[in-house]
Amino acid sequence: MFKFNKTPFAHVFFHDIKNKLGSIKFSISMLKNPKIAQSQREKLINSLLSTIEKTIDMLQDFIEMERFKKTKFLKNEKFHLKEIIDEIVKELEIDIERKNITLYVNTDEAEYIKTNKEWLKKALFNIIHNSIKYNKENGELFISINKEKKGYMLIIKDTGIGMSEEEKKNIFKKYYTSGKDHGTGIGLNMSRAVIESIGGAIAIESEKDKGSKFFIYLPKTAKQIRIRQLATALSGIALFLFISIDYFYCLIPQRIITESSNNSVIYKLQNNVVARADKNDKLQIIAYRNIFNTKSRTKFILKKADVAINTASNPIEVIANGEVIKNHGTEFETVANTNKLATSVYKGSIQAGDTNVMKNEGLIYKKNRLVKENLPAEVTNIVITTDRNYNTDVSWDSPYKNFVITLSRDKNFANIPLIKLNTAKKYLSFDMLEDGKWYIAVQSEKESLFSIPAVKSFLSLKNYEKALQAFNQGDLSLANTLLNISLSTIRNDSYKPYLLKAKILLKLGSGSQALDYAKKAYEISKNDQTKYELALIYYKNAYYNKSINLLKNIKNKDVSKLLAFNYYKLGDYKNAKKYLYKTLEADPKNIEALKYMINIQEKEHNKFLLQYFKEQLKELK
Numbered sequence: 001m002f003k004f005n006k007t008p009f010a011h012v013f014f015h016d017i018k019n020k021l022g023s024i025k026f027s028i029s030m031l032k033n034p035k036i037a038q039s040q041r042e043k044l045i046n047s048l049l050s051t052i053e054k055t056i057d058m059l060q061d062f063i064e065m066e067r068f069k070k071t072k073f074l075k076n077e078k079f080h081l082k083e084i085i086d087e088i089v090k091e092l093e094i095d096i097e098r099k100n101i102t103l104y105v106n107t108d109e110a111e112y113i114k115t116n117k118e119w120l121k122k123a124l125f126n127i128i129h130n131s132i133k134y135n136k137e138n139g140e141l142f143i144s145i146n147k148e149k150k151g152y153m154l155i156i157k158d159t160g161i162g163m164s165e166e167e168k169k170n171i172f173k174k175y176y177t178s179g180k181d182h183g184t185g186i187g188l189n190m191s192r193a194v195i196e197s198i199g200g201a202i203a204i205e206s207e208k209d210k211g212s213k214f215f216i217y218l219p220k221t222a223k224q225i226r227i228r229q230l231a232t233a234l235s236g237i238a239l240f241l242f243i244s245i246d247y248f249y250c251l252i253p254q255r256i257i258t259e260s261s262n263n264s265v266i267y268k269l270q271n272n273v274v275a276r277a278d279k280n281d282k283l284q285i286i287a288y289r290n291i292f293n294t295k296s297r298t299k300f301i302l303k304k305a306d307v308a309i310n311t312a313s314n315p316i317e318v319i320a321n322g323e324v325i326k327n328h329g330t331e332f333e334t335v336a337n338t339n340k341l342a343t344s345v346y347k348g349s350i351q352a353g354d355t356n357v358m359k360n361e362g363l364i365y366k367k368n369r370l371v372k373e374n375l376p377a378e379v380t381n382i383v384i385t386t387d388r389n390y391n392t393d394v395s396w397d398s399p400y401k402n403f404v405i406t407l408s409r410d411k412n413f414a415n416i417p418l419i420k421l422n423t424a425k426k427y428l429s430f431d432m433l434e435d436g437k438w439y440i441a442v443q444s445e446k447e448s449l450f451s452i453p454a455v456k457s458f459l460s461l462k463n464y465e466k467a468l469q470a471f472n473q474g475d476l477s478l479a480n481t482l483l484n485i486s487l488s489t490i491r492n493d494s495y496k497p498y499l500l501k502a503k504i505l506l507k508l509g510s511g512s513q514a515l516d517y518a519k520k521a522y523e524i525s526k527n528d529q530t531k532y533e534l535a536l537i538y539y540k541n542a543y544y545n546k547s548i549n550l551l552k553n554i555k556n557k558d559v560s561k562l563l564a565f566n567y568y569k570l571g572d573y574k575n576a577k578k579y580l581y582k583t584l585e586a587d588p589k590n591i592e593a594l595k596y597m598i599n600i601q602e603k604e605h606n607k608f609l610l611q612y613f614k615e616q617l618k619e620l621k
Contacts, residue, residue: 023051081154085107104140104141126190141159143156168204259416264277265281269296272312308333330345330347360375375450377444378452396454402446404420405428406421406453435460442456498517498518518530560586565596
């Protein structure tokens, strides 16, 4: 774990050197002992060599940084970028062979660059050496150079130990040191300072135990900067305060997550753009971001596709049939193939050439030109019901003949499961929906233009209803099986499956487990039903006071009886009698209440009432 040291750098550095020299001295003194075992001797020698190597690295980093800070200017020269990569790899051959690392180098796109060769080499050396040093045995190291418009993107990827989020966030900070490896934090800090001083930038992607990936942008012609300013940056002040940076170019590939569900595919981009398409659609996504992940550029190239895009207010381009569509904070859908292009705007606006298309408008290709039209009218009167087989039936009104139906558990339709259907009917029945809250979007369609989605939510409880039916018929095994299916998808959308699970567990004699499910049901919805059932299970688990507290202000015909039983168990016969009288007043034939009343009269030696309640009970038998 990386620790942040607030002490002056020189103090930290020399303190670390002192510790390492002390460790070396101790190891040597141990080796002088003739009685030490051979295995222990070898272990000490390996430790000694490792400590010496780290000490040399620290001293070298310190010397280089001090020399760097004393230079007045970074003098630029023209050289081939491939040269320094080859030189660094050659210098690190022994380290690469020692760990048996497989090296892949692709510098085909590298050309000439004008910058300070000496210091750029030192900066890249530190990074590549770091990727070797913290790589795994028999690991891999990838070095590639991609040509960009005004510079190069150097990517260094390893299969090493990786970094935590905290380590990744602070890896370039000078005073961060690794508790495990006792480094000074100089090397990568200097690398960043050098790269930024020439107008470049550096970023890192890494996960613990999954390796690291460095992105280094280098301009073709470097800026020249006074090192006095750079020394200030090395002391901890952000370099950006005095350098006019122009490397906000989007050069790093965005991470794209793909999720499939039924006949649909969802693409989630790193800049929060979400696109939905059909599985058989032919499209290409080109997505990049800048070093700081504050800007992005995204293109969708459609060959044969129907793609709905939520841009999350990011600028994007859709290219189809030779047309370029640009958005302005938009949610829109584009249908394209060899002889068709139609775009429907649901939010914001788009622009194609000189044509602006606003919300509820569409752009369609007619007679060899793009024409702006109004979208079809939204569907109305969406009605959702459940039939006797617990299927979900949906109907709607519309003057149009063709419709698109989209169902999702996510109100933004950005997560799986996702179901998309085309129909010429104005009603549909769904018999395979998992239990939980669903959202349905209904759109009318005309000439590949779609109406703004009419969205409505509903609750599907098919598995729960079947489980309840089995429970009422006394088939606890079937009820439990069906209910487990319901619980696997219900999330927090309904308390009912949790409450039924509690009842089943109570019947099966698992009172403590029943209590957990009853609590969950109450957490989801604090209504009279969940309160009463939780109070009942508290009673069954001998939590009488908790049961009493819940029963206050509940409208339920059995509240008085349960209160009476709780007070009886607590030995509070006065309150027990109070609620037993209320129970018997409402239901004089309640055998359980009569038995409790008889027990109380026996304890209080009230012969008259004892005889009365015994006669009442006898009549019922």
